[in-house]
Amino acid sequence: MCDPALWDFGRHDPADVPPPRRPWRARRVRLDGMRSGTLTRRLGSAAFLVSFSLGLAASAAAQAPLIDGFGGTVDYGDDCLSPNDDGSSAAIDLTPAFPAGLRFFDRTHTTAYVNTNGNITFSGPLSTFTPRAFPVADQPMIAPYWGDVDIRRTGGSCMGSAGRTCTVCAPCHDPSENGVWWTLEPGRMVVTWDRVGYYSCNNDRRMSFQLILTAVPGCGGVDGDFDVEFRYNRCEWETGDASGGTDGFGGTEAQAGFDAGNEMDFVAIMGSREAGIANRLCMESNVGETGIWRFQIRGGTVVCPDAGMACDTGMEGVCGEGRTNCVGAGTECQPILTASDERCDALDNDCDGSTDEGDALCPGATAICDRGVCVDVCFEGGCGEGEVCSADGRCVDAACEDVTCGEGERCVGGSCVGACDGVSCPRGQECQGGRCVDVCERLSCDPECQVCSEGACVGRCELTGCEEGEVCQDDGHCVDAGCASMTCPDGSVCEAGSCIDACEGAVCPMGESCVAGECVRMAEPPPGETDAGPSMGTDAGMPTETDGGSPTETDAGSTTGEEDAGRTVPGSGDGAGCACRTPTGEGGPMSAGLLLVTLGALLRRRRG
Structure with missing residues (x-):
């Protein structure tokens, strides 16, 4: 089952409950490690709503490690609350x-209160134990887990009677x-709820979670901006x-947010005050790291998390794979690949809904x-070794004749493989939709604070530092x-102090060869010539003629018969490349004549 959304950015007008909701833009979004959902952005007078839909995990085991090293009894700091129910700090x-x-x-705060019940507030302490649906009057709050926490039990005893607390x-x-x-500490506040129980003095089930506030490091913000x-x-x-x-469940469940x-x-x-919120928070994420949720507060407003997360644009074909990009105060899913000329690869390259x-x-x-593989016609009812003549008069891989593959896959040696299976892109690129692309090319990062690395916006090294040896x-x-x-x-490219060919070790997608660090479309090579030499890198094999024998396919990989990026290596008998099989045999004048006679009828049956 899918919950309505992942988070809810909202602005609530007290004179209009709830306010009219006018959808502005919608697209399908899939986040790494999450099920698909819908991103809807709504804009009003200084208001917007963003929601993601995803499913709940089945269990809530320990997930993100809590950070420590701050001293004190359990290394979470020297300051703590005394045993209480519904109490607060000074x-x-x-x-x-x-x-x-x-x-x-809309305010700047210089004081805060740590409240037992899973939140911090700014205008005063808060003892409310049952979470009220946001927004709440006159209580600026950041709540990693607003629920009825009870920290009176130590060991086997409950300190104080039920309902007794402290201001x-x-x-x-x-x-x-x-x-x-x-x-x-300078630039950071960390609040830790360490293995806390729930009212009334129950500790058979525990919660462990943290709230971390961090000042924006030197750029990208103004005084008072921070990350959560x-x-x-x-x-x-x-x-x-x-x-x-x-027993810790049912009733009004905990709430998380701002x-x-x-x-x-x-x-x-989203999912706050609903069954399953604990699982959601521990097992999921808005940044692709299980159990971790990050937000940016800029100019007082909660903005989108870091860009670069995998998502589904809702477009057809290869244009459906995308990366999130921060646009204004919301998140937009932008395609990694744009439409290109159609290829024979079982993919919808031109993004028109047809393959x-x-x-x-x-x-x-x-x-x-034929099903993502170029095949030739049967000649006199015969085909090359390892092939059979299909009912449609095509020479097909015998192992693939009765195999039906899923969308975006083709059959190789009887197995279904994806367009990126076995592909090893040139350095600095990754395979998406059967193409090697620079995933940073279309990603917009904050130029003052961030750079793109491996498709994600990360802090500039002058802010975050480098690893040893860098x-x-x-x-x-x-x-x-x-x-x-x-x-x-x-x-x-430079590696370990030496310049090396950027194509070294690259295995390009089917029908492409690595040239000058890029996988590019290639024409059919001359008979007997391979395209896997040192200067060309590796590619998806194309056919060559042997002396009077069946055509074979060349590849930059091994010759053991194993599949390499969906292509067939010599001696495998598979027919997976986008290479066309030519008729075999002696090929005398009679054969040529028969070929010409049959061309007309067969060409009428050609399809894309």
Whole structure:
């Protein structure tokens, strides 16, 4: 079952409950590790709603590790709440960590309160244990898990009677578990709910999660801008007894998100206050890292997470694979590949909803495209070794005659393979939809703070640093120290201080050859010539003639008969390349005459 969405950015007008919703743009979105869903962006007066749909995982085992190293009894800091139910900390001065305060929606805050019930607030402490649906009046809040947390039980005893709490829950009693801790350091605040139980004094199920606030490092923002990270490590309950729950479930479940406290602006991770919210938070993510949820607060507004996540554009064919890109305050799924000329590869290359359609997809006058493979006509009822003559008069791989492959796959040696199976793209590229592409080419990153690396926006190295043995370049990327002063010619790259051919080790998609670090379409090579030499890199094999024998296909891989990127190597007998099989045999005058007679009828049956 799919929930309605992944998160909900909203602005709620108290005079109009709920406000009219006018869809602005919709497209299908699939995030890495998540099921498909719908992205809908709604714009109103300073308002928008973004929602993703995804399914719930079946279990809630430990996921994201909690960060530590801050000192104290359990290494989460020296400050903690005393055992309590529904209590809070005293006002915490934020300026040692954030000198300009935190700009959160329409206000800037310099103090915060850590509340037992899974949230921090800015205008005062909050003891409310049953989460109210956002927006909530006059309570600016960041809530990784607003639920009825109870941290009174230590060991086998419950400290204090049911309902007893404290306004300022101090001093810290240094609990070894079931505690709420926090620490501040320049540019960061970390609040940890460590193996906490639920009301009333139950600890048979636990929750472990963190809230991390981080100042924007030096660029891309103004004073008061910050990043938010929710980390979920252990997710075992959703509801306290006083919120209608039984054994930690049912009733009014926990809520996660942000609330401006102005009854208008809020962000709720979808599934909040519904069954399954614990699983969702621990097992899923909005950034592709299980149990981790990240958000950016810029100018007081919650904006989209980092760009570069895999998504589904909703377009036809190869144009359907996309990457998320931050556009304004929302996320847009943009295609990695654009429409191109149709090929014989079992893919919809021109993105028109049809596959392998049209004439002249295969070389040779009599060749046609059959299920992603170029095949030739049967000559006098005969075919090459390992092939059979089909009912349609085509020479097909005997192992593939009765095999039906799924969308985007073709049969090779009796098995279905995808367009990128076995492909090893030139350095700096990856295979998408049967093509090697630079996934950073179409991705827009913040030029002041980020660079694109492997299809994702990451921090510039002068901000994040480099690993040992690397140095930071002026373009914001880390490189091997031996390559820092190297300038390599076109078509080569630097590795370990040496310039090497960018095509070295590359295996291009079917019908392409690596030239100067790029996989490019190639014409049919002359008989007997391969295209896998050192200067050309490797490719999907094309046919060559043997002396009086059947045509064979060449490949840059091994000659063991194994499939390489969906192509056939010598001696395999498979027929998977986009190479056309030619009639075999002596080929005397009578054979030529019969071939001419049959061409007319067979060409009428050619299809794309």
